[in-house]
Amino acid sequence: MNVQMMMALCILVFMVVMLLTHKLPYGVTAMICCVLFVFTGVLDLKTAFSGLSSSTTLMIAPMIVVASALGKTSLIHRLRGVMGKLQGKSGLLLIAGMCGMTILLSQLMGQVACISVMLLFIQTFDEDSEYAPSRLLFLVATINCLATSKFPIGMGATMPGTITSYYQGLVGPEDYLCITDFFKAGILPLIVGTIYCVLCYRLIPNGSFDKTQVKDVKDAAPISKKDEYMIFGVFAVIMLGFMFTNQLGSDITNVIPSAGLLVLIVFGVLEIPEVMKTLTCDMVWMVAGMSVVSTALSKTGVGELIGQTVLNILGGHPSGLFVSIVFCVACALMTNFMSNMGTMALMSPIAASTALAGGMNVKAVVLCCCVSAWLAFVMPTGCSGTMMAFGIGNQNPMKTLKFTLPLLALTLVALIIGINIFFPIYG
Template structure:
């Protein structure tokens, strides 16, 4: 009976994530409550996710990353945009893409797109290069580069992914390292950027302007003084160094972001209410709950049962590349219509269960899901940034399919082959 209850709770979580009628954190807390009320877990275990080292790492990292928006970094990049906005040709398009890729490392893509559209809208509607033809390819570059470098939120990507399957496969040998997501994403970043750079002309011509009224307003952050900026950069550098040298620094990998937050609070650069807002965001509640559900899946045997079911559907001894292609395609298609986080949270436990049942190395598969879940380009419901782009550009999903479909194919093939080289299942 215990296994069936856990499966029912997991199914409820997946459906709720897909429907997204309530925040993800509310869903996972409901799952934890059900597990405690049914006796599957005691109260302490059901809510143990908040004390997990993954949450200890990610919660302060969210608060720490928010401080970057107060520095002159964004303003400096914007000034570069001003110097190139009067130019034409490949240099102009490449410059927009470069700035977008940089923005994608530090700023949520929805906010970054809003900033960049202001500059795109300065383009006139004559000639090949128009705002509406460049906007969606720009998003393609940004989702390819989104939080890929191991700095800021990108430094915690490995921990987020690990947390979603460590309860199913607790073997440390099969956990991702800090640099794994970055190294894995390099081929996709390069090929998808080149695709957008050379094939943006597949976008249909239009003489209409971008509708900036459809974009979300972004609040201007209070800028820091020069001295405060220097301290912020220094804190970030030390935190990133401690995390990257985790082989020697040990638990400082998980404690460094919290230390950085405390330093900035005592230095009166980060307000307490700002830190609390970041550290209690929906993402934190969601991860804390997912950790518990994944743990329940592993201990009850439910994960193994699901894995065996899918394994039988795949057939006996499927090739490593076949498995990689299947999960790449499933992730890209799913994230095209559903949110990035829902796609990742639903598929990673399934992938881990399949890997456990088959005796496979799960790392290549979970890297695929943790990377491909950002490639939401073909439909407005795939992500907040996709919704903003489709609204501002007035795009018809069918008419832009000539550009978006090859983008998805390149993403699927690149990630599948990269995973098969880095971490084949056998």
């Protein structure tokens, strides 16, 4: 082991500790790693900060802004109107409607925003009824974990690129995720999990709902029909571009979100301050930095070392089923004790390195990690959504296990089956 490998390993250990503890924002951790790569001589300055101008970052950053702009349209207001119609319903129709609404909102906004919108509806129910607010809140948070970014629309359109940034320095373009890959890997767990939630929601205990923590979520100021049509039009063009990547070429496809964002700015649909705030959010810094971490692992040979080590632990030439089980179960356990985004960022390079060392399908092993990282509904530390459900609903993690453990088992089985159907490990 040479000096560069030792330095890279030390920086990797620092990154792991920061991701596990979340003492710093993920983007800050990623940028610190980039600086350390330069100071230690592992990478030169240009390579260490190449993530800021990589095609993935240049695609994801404006895409996040455009996806967020969907929340300014009347679409959200219409969805809230549908929720109002559910108020007089009961039984499976009510629960199925709430799950469906959560799935839709989970494609258009972040976890906290989605659950905050649903809270306005949930808090109107009687605490002593079958539909106690604490029970419904936990149900919504669980569905949100299963559904977030699963469909390639809204924020979901950025997820494949975000995941790719975590390991792209280790592989070639043929192993990058396509726009529908996260959807294909996650759709079966979503279907199975939703059915379970609709049929077994009564297993969720009634907690003591704390209304003092519920903040009013105001509708965004209405925008003109012209601006709304422009947002829909730009988003549609971007989606079409992603669909025809093979015909247009990756360079054109990756720059279309930037072109669309510029159109919205030039025509006054979006204001410069709000655009700049989103373009410099923690997610963008994290994407830019993590792509460089994977490059460093590849350049120094640390990635190959990690992959070979994990492969030796798995046992030489393990079966595809065994590999998918190990990575899915490991990440599902990890994500409930650290954040889901941290789990994805930490495990994606390890998964890619293992796949390369064992001659496996890189996409398959990475997706095992990244989809299972969203099964973060067992413990309050899993993600911001479950943190809200446990906190506002005053739920006891031990008491919710009778609902969450069977759900975790079912969704893991569904994920493993789906992975081996759509992305054979040795395919």
